[in-house]
Amino acid sequence: QERFPGIGRAATPAEVKAWDIDVRPDFQGLPKGSGSVAKGQDVWEARCASCHGVFGESNEVFNPLVGGTTEEDIRTGRVANLTRNDYPGRTTLMKVSTVSTLWDYINRAMPWNQPKSLSVDEVYAVTAYMLNLGRIVPDDFVLSDANIDQVQKRMPNRNGMTTAHAMWPGRQPAGAAKPDVLAQACMKDCPVEGKLTSQLPAFARNAHGNLAEQNRLVGAQRGVDTTRAEGG
Amino acid sequence: QERFPGIGRAATPAEVKAWDIDVRPDFQGLPKGSGSVAKGQDVWEARCASCHGVFGESNEVFNPLVGGTTEEDIRTGRVANLTRNDYPGRTTLMKVSTVSTLWDYINRAMPWNQPKSLSVDEVYAVTAYMLNLGRIVPDDFVLSDANIDQVQKRMPNRNGMTTAHAMWPGRQPAGAAKPDVLAQACMKDCPVEGKLTSQLPAFARNAHGNLAEQNRLVGAQRGVDTTRAEGG
Amino acid sequence: AAGLATATAGARAATAPADGDPNILELPEHSKGLGQAVVTDGYGKPSKYERNVQRRQSPGLTQTAQASVSFAPLQSLFGIVTPSGLHFERHHQGWWDIDPSKHRFMVNGLVKTPKVFTMDELMRLPAVSRFHFIECGANTGMEWGNVAVPTCQYTHGMLSCSEFTGVPLITVLQMVGADLKKGRFLLAEGADGSSMTRTIPMELIESGEVLLAYGQNGEMLRPENGYPLRLVVPGVQGVSWVKYLRRVEVGDQPWATKDETVHYVDLMPDGKHRQYTSIQECKSVVTTPSGGQVLLDKGFYNITGLAWSGRGKVRKVDVSVDGGRNWRQARLQDPVMSKCLTRFSLDWVWDGKPTIIQSRATDETGYVQPTQRQLRGVRGTRSIYHNNAIQSWLVTESGEVKNVHVS
Amino acid sequence: AAGLATATAGARAATAPADGDPNILELPEHSKGLGQAVVTDGYGKPSKYERNVQRRQSPGLTQTAQASVSFAPLQSLFGIVTPSGLHFERHHQGWWDIDPSKHRFMVNGLVKTPKVFTMDELMRLPAVSRFHFIECGANTGMEWGNVAVPTCQYTHGMLSCSEFTGVPLITVLQMVGADLKKGRFLLAEGADGSSMTRTIPMELIESGEVLLAYGQNGEMLRPENGYPLRLVVPGVQGVSWVKYLRRVEVGDQPWATKDETVHYVDLMPDGKHRQYTSIQECKSVVTTPSGGQVLLDKGFYNITGLAWSGRGKVRKVDVSVDGGRNWRQARLQDPVMSKCLTRFSLDWVWDGKPTIIQSRATDETGYVQPTQRQLRGVRGTRSIYHNNAIQSWLVTESGEVKNVHVS
């Protein structure tokens, strides 16, 4: 006997198929299909390049998808540039550790203004093209459900993730039990250096608009008039 | 030493005078002045009658201010009609127990669309006129701060109030300690007659507009379409 | 049950075609396109599909629109917070949008130094934020006699609940050196045309519960609710929560103002009026299902509603689905707060037969919400105010729910 | 202090002429006229004098307006409830106003029977209403390096708090016969263009805390916040509170979605990214006084702000007005609720000298909010996400308040 008679019904197989599109790192959910780098380039140039640049280098507004990874990274599975504080920006290929993620995301969300308009083979192809731009697969590569697990073994940042932290609720996937930053609540005569290490430069004073117009007109304070110099 | 330095300041005498307009039952707050019934009639007809009717009987939209009180009520200080279930409506003079209330309210809030526009003497006068309409004061009466306490002794409902109840928070002004209605929370096989004694008559089904348009379009229910007869 | 079928058309996943529901099989536009930008509205508004959720007037109830009331759509609300845009309104001389930088607050009477405060100054003082209901003393007033209105919006909608922020009035009374020995009463006065005045018991103020409030649900009060300053008097009927508050005076006796002598007085069977009735006694109402609705189907429902008491916390709510013969204790949603709405709910499987649904609240003082018969037995039917009787909703065979009185 | 004088002009009652303040002596129009009618707005809006209280974008922060964020104006809010119109926004592919009667919700994966529900059906199930904060994992992300933004709207405004109403997800998982032994992970998926997906730990769902929410602050969710259905995952960063929720899938391993592999991963000094960082650790911020404001005067202030923890209740908040050398325990406004904003406040008399104001929260697990130096000591400065360091506001001699970093 049901606890909630009359509520909900079984999903039909066609319904599950229509919506169950996720692809996991173990490739559960990945549909059969394939696409070549060459075909991917066509898709890319027609459907992606306007936002992400012809070589995934991005145009003036979007973050670059490709770049910053090396042959050595592909070997080690760690992106060396991520250890450098001075490396500017981090591309998608520098960060992504699982190739399934790329496939899944392009399939569900790209092109940004026409998501879910690509065929399965087009997703394979354009993924192959992105991987090729990052030199993860060769120019003549045909990506498919049969060989994608081999590609995974060449992802530059495949060993770059850790779950050794205490910020996943419940039992960790190999997580830590204790928070990493352990402060104490000193109350009196606490050690402080009190050195002012950063504040907004004067030229940015009005960069967020006039703050006088971003605060209520009554209350314990007003917004400061940032169209004028401090104390001016 | 102040707890909240810098906050608030003394009110000036002129400021207190401008706002401290309340008049209490003991006539604290009542300004000196006077006004005759005759002058009150002028004020009434010019400033009040359009809403409340020439004789305070109200026009088609407003509640009557006057009526329903008798010479006998003036004597006893209890309005007899209030004990009758069949008496239609209750006028202001039937209910008001303190003459200060009339003075105070007219002074602060009337005329409704021009409150606080009457002079002190006009308030005396128009109050006198209302009292005269209710035969509480004679036609030649001049109401003033000096004789208003005498008028109080003739208010028809002056003995009609009670504070013997438990609905004034804190120490009662002569209140009761216990609520008047004492129900019990029976849980099982409770005595009910279950006789349906009232429901909306069919002609009023759509009187509040179409209820289908007054309920959300999703949820456990819809609003019923009241433009159609029940079950129709 | 023809009406039922109409009302539910297209509403149930159960009726999907064999292959599946087109709403699933054909991906909707929003799954295949780019949506709207951030800050389309710097101050957002509800979905266009929520347009039926509005406050409304009851036709013919009042003679003017500025001395009138609009009712909150309780039938469509969740939880305990009333969205400020749907807060019930009760004006006596219309509402205003007052410039807060020009608003002043004065304290005088039995005090050492009468004082004046700006909003800036009040907002610098230590403030508290508390969830409280506000109910008009006349809420459910139309139900003293016969059934006159169809839905809980009209029967119980002069009720709202907000998180109020403000300064405990006692703080300011201490600043002005109020004589709390002699001054056992306080007059609160508004700045609008009606300059509404009500007497407040000093006991309540001394408890720290009465607030000089400027905040409501995280932002400033809405103009309709007294912007920029309103007295919050928890547990007490709304008329005492003076809006556009300009002044309070400390005194040694009550004021018998117009709304303490001519209105908001409760007529008893003996012809006397109870004066200074202020506390909103323990009360509850089922909001789902409720009058004017039609249930979509037989089967499971989560009966839910609101309970409150002007005397403190709600202790329990019982629900009957058989017209009052048997009662089951409902779940109360925590936190259960004092003088605040409490949401209750109870599982119910509707078998399709006509029945009457009721709720009955008990507060922490042990006071039990009465039946209409019990209430009328003591107070007759002419009180107008403070009708806190158990509400009955008749579910008919067609699923239509109606406001009924039983005895 | 020339700027100070300007900012306070006309604001203080203290400067009234000898006879009195004209705002008192000359009665305002609203005391002498008839105001507006009820239901001027069936759904009301704030005062016109509140127009500065808006959500806002941070110029240059994002490259498009549909994959972007708007910040809630914390500096102007009271209590803990965020007005829904001011709730922060974070969209990845724009927002939609979805027809709720066509919206469907599917459960599949490791379940006995995959099922489909309409909104009508979900709203018939037993629901709960709970107050919770939601904070974007990237909130305060701009502060990892140097000061980049001036006010707490931009430093901390990807934070809001609402009363959410919905069905515990566990109820629905039980209805479909989910295999909770193998299925220790759940994928939540949105119906918008991004079809946002995030992995949710089954432990959280089993606790009953994760909700299929449709209600927010008493009404339905706002379109910008996921109308008509959103996952509520208390204590966890906002990206997991999937909006326009169309589907959940029960599985035996996490999904490593784009927003779990490319974004919402925290870069550590050793070049590794922490994956599945979800909990918003204990944090607080003083909202009054705060950056971009200028104090009206010396004298008394009620320092106030917000504290929260993704691990439970806030236990205490300490405030320093001397740059962290000495701390005093602040008052906490009850009810203090789990995974909910908590409002704190503390008396302060400003003597007119420059100083630095900070707050530091401790939660019920004993976790103490760290300084920037402590946080950076472990995590470096490139995490982007989960910056919960103590915020410092410098009050200058002119009363101007500035966002500063100290070490």
Ligand code: HEC
């Ligand atoms: C109209 C602009 C536009 C087009 C066309 C477009 N994208 Fe994107 N793409 C974006 C935006 C904006 C984002 C970031 C979305 C977000 O914030 O979640 C993005 C994100 C991505 C990402 C994830 C990158 C990251 O680091 O978050 C990938 C991979 C991607 N796009 C691939 C593609 C491919 C492949 C195509 C063509 C098939 C495509 N895009 C077409 C705008 C576009």
Ligand code: HEC
């Ligand atoms: C434009 C219409 C209008 C005018 C003019 C007007 N009134 Fe009124 N009066 C009202 C309304 C409406 C109320 C009810 C207000 C409320 O609901 O609080 C009222 C209430 C009253 C009451 C209280 C009655 C009760 O039972 O609540 C008195 C006494 C009164 N008016 C006297 C006067 C006098 C005296 C004048 C003229 C000096 C006057 N009125 C002019 C509309 C008007």
Ligand SMILES: [Ca+2]
């Ligand atoms: Ca069904």
Ligand SMILES: [Ca+2]
């Ligand atoms: Ca799947």
Ligand SMILES: [Ca+2]
């Ligand atoms: Ca001052």
Ligand SMILES: [Ca+2]
């Ligand atoms: Ca007085």
Ligand SMILES: [Ca+2]
């Ligand atoms: Ca009236």
Ligand SMILES: [Ca+2]
């Ligand atoms: Ca981004």
Ligand SMILES: [Co+2]
């Ligand atoms: Co009222």
Ligand SMILES: [Co+2]
């Ligand atoms: Co986010």
